[in-house]
Amino acid sequence: MRRLVRYLMAVVVAIGLAGSAGPAAAAASAQPRFTALVFSKTAAFRHDSIPAGVAAIRQLGAEHNFTVDATEDASAFTDANLARYDVVVWLSTTGDVLNEQQQNAFKRYIRSGGGYAGIHAASDTEYDWPWYGRLVGAYFRDHPGSVNAQFQVATVNVLGRDTPATRPLPRDWDREEEWYNFRTNPRHTVRVLAEVDERTYDPRGYSVPGGSPGMGAHHPVSWCQPYDGGRAFYTAMGHKSEYYSDPLLLAHLYGGIRMAAGVTPFHCGS
Template sequence: MVAAIVTAMVCAGTGQAMAADTPYKVLVFSKTAGFRHDSIPAGIQAVRDLGAGNNFTVDATEDAAAFTTGNLAQYAAVIFLSTTGDVLNAAQQTAFESYIASGKGYVGVHAAADTEYDWPFYGNLVGAWFSSHPAIQQANVRVTDRAHAATATLPATWTRTDEWYNYRTNPRASARVLATLDEGSYSGGTMGADHPIVWCKTYGGGRSFYTGGGHTIASFAEAPFRAHLLGGIRYAAGKTKADCRPESGYTTLYNGSTTGWSQAGPGGFTNADGALTSFGGLGMLWYSAKEFASYSLKLDWKMPGDDNSGVFIGFPPSGDPWSAVNNGYEIQIDATDTPDRTTGSVYGFKSADLAARDAALNPPGEWNTYELLVEGERVQVFLNGTKINDFTNADPVRSLRQGHIGIQNHGDGDDVSFRNVRIKELGAPPPTRTGPIRGLANKCLDVAGSGTADGTKVQLYTCNGTGAQQWTTGNGQTIRALGKCLDVSASGTANGTKVQLYTCNGTGAQNWAPQSDGTVRNPQSAKCLEIAGNNSADGTQAQIWDCVAGAANQKWVLP
């Protein structure tokens, strides 16, 4: 699939243009068994207005009898609008749990956190329960994630008046916090320097979004708050994607300041409102202050149409952008190119899983989030929290074990924006080890005849210390000998598929995962490396087979 530009529409009351969603329905639930907010009617009307302008229809109820499996199935999301107290009985709770498990969404607004304290599922779904609040007053909201649709149009500091909740626990360990309160900007905060007020998460098979705003009637007339609410609804309904995994321990490389960055080649990036936007080229803005060896790199990106850019990793220091092209790897951003050169690909080397990529990708005009997880010579690519590529370097000219990171300005008309570049340095990558792999009858895994042609048989053979029996592990998930990789023939998954030597190519056929029980598994097939027929004779073929507990022909001792 090509991520095409789709018809745009303007959200009611926000002025924000975005891709038109396919029609869907939401249920607004506002039953109260405790304090009742006078803003509930205004909230219901705001959701109806947003629906009228954004292709969704709205049912509103305070009747908990609506919570049956059959009735809930028609809704993409259920909005708990300032509900309070115990609002559902046991059967209704069970129906709602099944609804979330089916992949649907929940939106909690304000006092939704003051609801169902004795229902653990609900507490986990909403993320945190209400504790207390001071008087209504103005406060500064720090918007820390501006990639999510609920916060993408907000300023980095959002100053507004509301009733600001304190929560019993901090949701950060289980949710992606999108915004926090600056307790220095108002009185009565009790959570300290880290006071979440907006967050999202996945839970129980579904999606959850919560905003602490919405106490006042005036909230629902504010265009920014309406845009904020709309983004949360769209996320919960599955109409826009986001990385809502918990996040901690990252160091900011760019969030408005380009200190430590250098431009290589022509063109460059404008820097405004915490975003870098490419122009001209072909060039690259690279983080010249430091090389990185093993890390998780996250950044948010957006393109307005059929544009072109990419993220470079693993290249040596150079003022020439072509050094990154020739010595590193580019994780591509491009709506309409060939599979190995489109969004999510390792440019020119490996296509993304296009079905997974398409399911995770937001269209032009909306923000996306990349995570590039680099460990040793392996890079895993996550798009909006979904894994879409897994590549292991096999090129001796290149190495992912150490290098710089950079973002590309591709050329005139290729206008791609980046926000919130951050990195978490990990421990040292697993060391490489070289030596024999011993198996059945204490014999060795062997490349037949020391051959190096693709498809050369891998077999069991008496250990002899030759290069045909010298295997290197620790290069991502590969096992290598004679400059090539241990490989499952034709990426087969059937029992008895032969194992061979083949040019390293980063596919699942060459991924091997040693287990604590001595087996070596191929995750793609979920099968084990074994010697055929439990036969210890020299020359017996290596193959894959269903893993069998205790099978001697599936036990290996690695270097």
């Protein structure tokens, strides 16, 4: 409904301008394809890469004609303000970032058909809010802990070629990352888009002396799902600032944001 209203308003404006100022003015007035709010408030660990992530998403918006607003102010989570956006991108948020009133506004936003895109530490957020845990799909548990193991090159197995988040990627994608282990494996409740192959790196996490185990043969790092009336996409990738200059990661993020915004087919379950 939000997109339909904006679209109809854009058509009226474009027709009026086309009649009065010609095709060039009509083209210049074209409405953005969708609107995104990037939310990056942190109440625990703060990633240095947040500014780079915000800048990268803004650049994607400029290149692909969608509007990007960014905030770390939780007071933006009101019914009236959230209704302006097709997708809310939680960029490396951590800890308890919303109060109960703001949480309820975000619930209503998702239940009215809104979109959620979580990036990296979005899964390290709101541990005491079970609804959010189900929305993101799984909570962060740990990552490889030693200095040498925290960032490792590993092979990502890209599953399926029928989504915008996976279509631009190689089937076997070798890249460096801080590879998250999760408290639970969401693969039975979400559509997994990519898994990291634990045979290609040391997955042992820091939370247990001597190293906690990885997640086994099926270690998801990106997934999507319909949830409580809305759409959700999550990727664990995106720790370092320089990663946001990687064309493949940017293509993955752009595809996932589009999916969550509802402007492209959402092949993530019924």
